[in-house]
Amino acid sequence: MPSALINVPKKAKRGDVIEIKTLMSHIMETGYRHTASGDVVPRDIITSFTCRFNGTEVFRADLYPAIAANPFITFFTTVTESGKFEFEWIGDKGFSETAQASITVE
Amino acid sequence: MRIGACIVLLTAMAGAALATEIPPDQRRSGYSFMSPDTKAMQDEDTANPGMLSVLDGEALWKRKAGSADKACADCHNDARVSMKGVAAHYPAFAKALGRPVDLEGRINLCRTNHQQASPFAYESRELLALTAFVAQQSRGLPIAAGDDPQLAPFVDKGHALFMQRQGQLNLACANCHDDNWDKKLAGSAITQGQPTGYPLYRLEWQSLGSLQRRLRACITGIRAQAYDYGSPELVELELYLMSRARGMPIETPAVRP
Known part of the structure; x- marks a missing residue:
């Protein structure tokens, strides 16, 4: 079911500091837990999150096993022109998801 | 320390007069017991898992x-x-x-x-x-469960279960959620047990869970044998709790610690 919830303001004034909020659906299995029979539950986490604005990277985060399920990542940035934010989550077992959101700068 | 605190609390509970129902104007959703951060998480749809x-x-x-x-x-x-x-x-x-x-x-x-x-x-x-x-789809609408007259005997059964002491700790739901909801247990709010937001996202579970899961966790907590999922007892308890919360707005999907 991987799906993302993105909150980017639709409009902003040039140079405004804006907050971007992202929520990605993921179990974030630590790799430290065991089943009832003693087998290790293999690690399955998101390892990297990237945000690009019009192709230029503006934010990046590395994620680790201590991060809770469904990682909620928020950050601030400034915008000087209209354009498109592209978000990318990469993780174990070939996990790769993208999302995008546009903003109009007045 | 914690065991000592529990014993003190349990002794206090055993001494308290049993089961005065919460007056309608004093009913509070679990939401009102939460920290501002957790409230913010529930309030905003793009932050609510x-x-x-x-x-x-x-x-x-x-x-x-x-x-x-x-x-x-x-x-x-x-x-x-x-x-x-x-x-x-x-x-x-x-x-x-x-x-x-x-x-x-x-x-x-x-x-x-x-x-x-x-x-x-x-x-x-x-x-x-x-x-x-x-x-x-019912978010914000008042709970109206238990109005059907055919349900009356089942609401009564659920009520009886709610008042029934059970388990090794010999506690009824009412001992905590009617009589001591304004106090704390091991640092956490006890709350009134109003089922306004199910299924809800519990941070402890790191996932969505049903009211039955919550009830089973509570029953295990008083060291009683939990009823199976889908059992008539759990549905009757759900029914009583929903009729007890009649008029309170639905919050689904709620977030709880």
């Missing part, structure tokens, strides 16, 4: 299933219209069974009878997602 399941449920609503090859939407059309206020009336009386069923039970009945598909397992991703999607 329960909304991921609601979106998932919306997709399931439109997906054809079973040998009847029908989707929920094929009979019920747009859930925003057809399911508005439905969750506020559950658990509801099922004529064919002669007993109340909760929303999860109703969805599974629909699957077996009308879609001719296998029922979803309790607490499965699909069942929680569909239930959350249906219940979210």
Whole structure:
């Protein structure tokens, strides 16, 4: 079911500091837990999150096993022109998801 | 230290007069006991992880299933219209069974009878997602469960279970959630046990969970044998709790610590 919830303001004034909020659906299995029979539950986490604005990277985060399920990542940035934010989550077992959101700068 | 504190609290509870019901004007959703951060998480749909399941449920609503090859939407059309206020009336009386069923039970009945598909397992991703999607259509509407006169004996049974001391700790639901809801247990608010936001996203679970899961966790906590998922006792408890919360707004999908 991987799906993302993105909150980017639709409009902003040039140079405004804006907050971007992202929520990605993921179990974030630590790799430290065991089943009832003693087998290790293999690690399955998101390892990297990237945000690009019009192709230029503006934010990046590395994620680790201590991060809770469904990682909620928020950050601030400034915008000087209209354009498109592209978000990318990469993780174990070939996990790769993208999302995008546009903003109009007045 | 903690065991000592528990003993002190339990002794205090044993001494307290049993079961004065909470007056309607003093009823409080679990929301009001939460930290500002957790409240903010519930309030904003793009920060509320329960909304991921609601979106998932919306997709399931439109997906054809079973040998009847029908989707929920094929009979019920747009859930925003057809399911508005439905969750506020559950658990509801099922004529064919002669007993109340909760929303999860109703969805599974629909699957077996009308879609001719296998029922979803309790607490499965699909069942929680569909239930959350249906219940979210009633968000903000007042709870109206238990009005059906046919339900009266089952509300009474649920009430009796709520008042029944059980388990190694010999506690009834009422000992905490009627008599001591304004106090704390091991640093956490006890709360009134108002089922306003189920299925809800619990941070401790790191996932969505049903009211039955919450009840089973509580029953295990008093060291009693928990009723099985879908058992009549759990549905009766759900029914009593919903009728006890009559008039309080539905918050699904809520977030709780």
